Amino acid sequence: MSAYQLLQDRFKRIGALSGAQSMLYWDMATMMPPGGAEARAEQLAVLQVLQHEFLVAPEVEEQLALAEAEAELRPWERANLREMRRLHAEAAAVPGRLVEALAKACRRCEMQWRQARQQSDFAAVAPALAEVIALVREAAAARGEAQGLSPYDALLNQYQPGLRAARVEALFAPLRAALPELIEAALGQQAAEPTPQRPQVPFPLDRQESLARRVMQQLGFPFDQGRLDTSMHPFSGGTPDDLRITTRWDQADYSSALMGVIHETGHALYEAGLPAAWRLQPVGLARGMAVHESQSLLLEMQVCRSPAFLSFLAPLLAETFGSDPAWDAGNLFRLATRVERGHIRVDADEVTYPAHVLLRYGLEPALLSGDLPVAELPAAWAEAARELLGVEPPDDRHGCLQDIHWYDGAFGYFPTYTLGAMAAAQLYRAALAAQPEIAEDIARGDLSRLLGWLRAEVHGQGSLLEWEALIEQASGRPLDSAIYLQHLRARYLES
């Protein structure tokens, strides 16, 4: 057996363990009775440790070197090898005791954060956060050293392989410059329009669910290889052939659940479309979190908040919930594009959302380097919020305590949200340019042509290319924040 084949077998095993882990995580969030928590934590921990052990086993380094010297590898195999090398290097860089210490610190900090957020008491969690940051810093330095990257680049690289801070900065700078004015202008234009009418509450949960399933069907969700269930925090999980998406329902608000389902459907369709020939191999995996987010946002923001799709949705809403003057397509569009200077990222609209991301992206490298001491985070947050969003949080619950990410050790993740939004705008424009019929399809609720394009240009590419090469190949040009800004201006200032 060649070194490459040995590696392929090893990663197949790792892939199957990762799939098992994903299913058990889904079960924990949707089905598991409370008594199962401890046993499940143990199962997940063992699956995690085994993947790590297989990834860093002493023979891997030599097998990689031998395989890399094999002359006759095809491009997909070579890309697979490149991804294997990256995963191995990342895992091998961090000593086991640090992995464990970080995992423990994150668990402790996350628990304290839940309490602290409820009581809006940042001081209560600050020491635990400082400990997490110290350990993240150490792990990032180790990863960076092994891969020739700065610590922050090593963190970005974990969530979006190939992403570097310099590139984030180049893409974000125009956004930072344009956004305050754009928000102001969008609010001005909105004030000049009729106030959108809200539909009559309540929205019975069973009808919401059947509407959501109807819409998922329309978007191309393959129910013979996936499920929709309910969980406290919506997510998209499972494996490419067994997609598990979840949502939560609210009697008073059909829209957040429906848009959430659409968002997760975008993630799921990406997974479903990954190259079937490379299941369980690294090159068969999704091309990083920014690309993943581009697929959910393309569906949610580009397609489903468009006037065309909302004109398709309007009669379905009337059929589902009974007639209501609010089910007018124009009114639905005004509701779906309502802009507001808010404090909470996850409740933010499409225009202010990137400002929330810029805020966090502006702070996290300084937190990591130590330039921003943890104790000064609330003040720094308030200042950045005033500058970027135009509002200051009334308390830390509405400020630096709102997101789980940092408290759970996820530094370098926030940029992927807005990079995903950028890529979504660019990819959708490219799809429309390549197949103009897509626009009419969407007004009829038919997503099959768009999905076909995405399958060919994005999903089916797996991790063959680096992420920006993928976007460039699919859209015909390098990723460009100008296209995203054009989208925002067109939708919020010119429609």
Add this chain to the structure above:
Amino acid sequence: MSAYQLLQDRFKRIGALSGAQSMLYWDMATMMPPGGAEARAEQLAVLQVLQHEFLVAPEVEEQLALAEAEAELRPWERANLREMRRLHAEAAAVPGRLVEALAKACRRCEMQWRQARQQSDFAAVAPALAEVIALVREAAAARGEAQGLSPYDALLNQYQPGLRAARVEALFAPLRAALPELIEAALGQQAAEPTPQRPQVPFPLDRQESLARRVMQQLGFPFDQGRLDTSMHPFSGGTPDDLRITTRWDQADYSSALMGVIHETGHALYEAGLPAAWRLQPVGLARGMAVHESQSLLLEMQVCRSPAFLSFLAPLLAETFGSDPAWDAGNLFRLATRVERGHIRVDADEVTYPAHVLLRYGLEPALLSGDLPVAELPAAWAEAARELLGVEPPDDRHGCLQDIHWYDGAFGYFPTYTLGAMAAAQLYRAALAAQPEIAEDIARGDLSRLLGWLRAEVHGQGSLLEWEALIEQASGRPLDSAIYLQHLRARYLES
């Protein structure tokens, strides 16, 4: 770290993998969309292989020897070590290529069997069965040699550690002698009684389910650490703190689902009551399949088909399905104890069921040794059925094609059903003798006192003792088929 501690860590990991496997199996049977089948098979296979690898790793043999020489082990630790040794010896005895060949042959044979059973065509599956038997024989010989057992004893030992053919024979001989007459007499007595009245169909599924949950609650099923769901084939799975039982529903028959739920609840309560301090360790596991079956049958047969419990159930049935003259406690008892000479084991009543087991137990050693050629199985089956049950199957679908077990490689399993029924009768009698109030409790639907006794005497003992020592300690005497026969006579000839 001592050798014993190293082993404990190893088996904790194996236990967690086994728990993960159990949850994924449950998901496959209850939740998984069809598209997930292939990925799931791969996940389960990897989890299986890893458990095997950890069990047979080269260092285990030495660690076992070192640990066995440690002087200061407590009794539970020593029993844990004994179970580790057994699991290791069983796993190490069979070479990997044989394990794989057997698994493949079983998969192939099982698929052919599904087809063959449908078409009642034994010849179509006979070659595949012969292949399975040849491989089971080889594996049994290897296991036997490693443990100083005959091949058939090695098979029995896999399902019920400590069980030997000589002991089965000693316990089954009185049964074989008494059963034909007992069946005849029960049928005679039944003919002299009023024909039981069947309740009006249909039984709406939602009401069946709420009744089943009500009864589970009454039996002590802990819903904070378990679930009831629907699957094609009912089973009890999950882990001790996360019990997953399933049933299937039939609009025309509330009783088979309800009795099935009660049966699986018995299995689940055993798991739930296993010693919490020994979770994931071999000594913390259930004490074999015969003991497991004793716990399901104690609940289903001894308790829930008794006049006392049925008098508690009668008003619940009326409340659930509406009034019906059939909901008379005496009538329910006659329905629940109806005896019939049938062909199908899983549909059999309490009196003819052991005859079905004797039939299979009479044939399988001969099949394995080759004394009974596969081609002659249908004829041998028919002859044994005539002798033991008094009826000959009209075709092989009602004969040697009815059970999956042999086609799936499970030889040595059938005896555990009837050994479980024997142990159930003996344990229940002992519980009543120890705490006579249990009888009245049951008429009120209160199982807590009985469950307390079972927890202390059986469940909480895990695998500390060998199985017959466990039964003897709990019931005050060696396992005795006379008690089982007394139970059958009392219920079917004297009530």
